[in-house]
Amino acid sequence: MINKGVWSGLVDEFKEKGVTLVAVSKTKPVADIQELYDLGQRHFGENYVQELVDKHNQMPIDIKWHYIGHLQSNKVKYIAEFVNLIHAVDSYKLLEEINKQGLKHNRVIDVLLQMHIADEETKFGLDEKEILVIAEQYEAETEYMQNVRICGLMGMATNTDDEAKIKSEFYRLHNFFIHLSDSAFFNKPWFSICSMGMSGDYKLAIEQGSTMVRIGSMLFGARG
Numbered sequence: 001m002i003n004k005g006v007w008s009g010l011v012d013e014f015k016e017k018g019v020t021l022v023a024v025s026k027t028k029p030v031a032d033i034q035e036l037y038d039l040g041q042r043h044f045g046e047n048y049v050q051e052l053v054d055k056h057n058q059m060p061i062d063i064k065w066h067y068i069g070h071l072q073s074n075k076v077k078y079i080a081e082f083v084n085l086i087h088a089v090d091s092y093k094l095l096e097e098i099n100k101q102g103l104k105h106n107r108v109i110d111v112l113l114q115m116h117i118a119d120e121e122t123k124f125g126l127d128e129k130e131i132l133v134i135a136e137q138y139e140a141e142t143e144y145m146q147n148v149r150i151c152g153l154m155g156m157a158t159n160t161d162d163e164a165k166i167k168s169e170f171y172r173l174h175n176f177f178i179h180l181s182d183s184a185f186f187n188k189p190w191f192s193i194c195s196m197g198m199s200g201d202y203k204l205a206i207e208q209g210s211t212m213v214r215i216g217s218m219l220f221g222a223r224g
């Protein structure tokens with residue numbers, strides 16, 4: 001069961017602000033995805049490769065699938081043909097593998113680099129310096145890296161009630177996103193996505209400049 005009222009409220013709010021809503025459908029049945037699809041939702045996010053492949057095979061072909069989880073290099077091949085955006089690239093090795101699979105399928109695969117902004121040790125991601133190193137190497141190997149395109153940054157704030165803390169983490173991510181747009185990715189208009197904000201913190205994320213939010217439980221209900 002999906003929450004239609006919440007969905008249309010978010011869509012109205014985001015249209016005004018130019019924010020893309022990614023409906024995070026992980027663990028939810030395809031019937032729920034179909035319900036949102038029928039209302040007009042096209043961007044859906046998943047965080048397990050097998051689940052994404054299964055759902056892609058069952059659902060309408062014009063859905064834009066986002067892979068939002070941690071991705072292992074050896075699994076890129078399963079989603080390379082159809083994935084719309086890979087959110088959480090956190091190594092050059094993974095970027096190279098995505099490029100290789102993009103070439104194999106004769107397409108350019110769009111990705112975001114995941115920046116680590118939260119306190120939690122367990123969350124994946126890169127710091128500013130590591131992102132700069134990857135951006136430099138990517139630029140130096142442009143000719144070879146033709147089948148993967150870095151379109152922006154993604155991050156997750158600490159899971160806390162401390163709004164000031166969440167705000168400062170989103171500020172840091174957006175600030176670095178803007179910095180990169182003016183430096184390493186200057187003159188690359190596709191570098192335009194700052195993916196931050198989930199059900200619990202999307203308002204703060206949008207205040208801080210998010211262009212893409214990933215919302216699950218607010219739309220689909222709590223996950224079991």
Ligand SMILES: *Cc1c(COP(=O)(O)O)cnc(C)c1O
Nearest residue numbers: 024047068198199214215216217
């Ligand atoms: C599950 C998940 C979300 C959505 O979380 P909700 O709190 O259900 O909105 C967003 N981003 C990532 C990376 C996730 O894994």
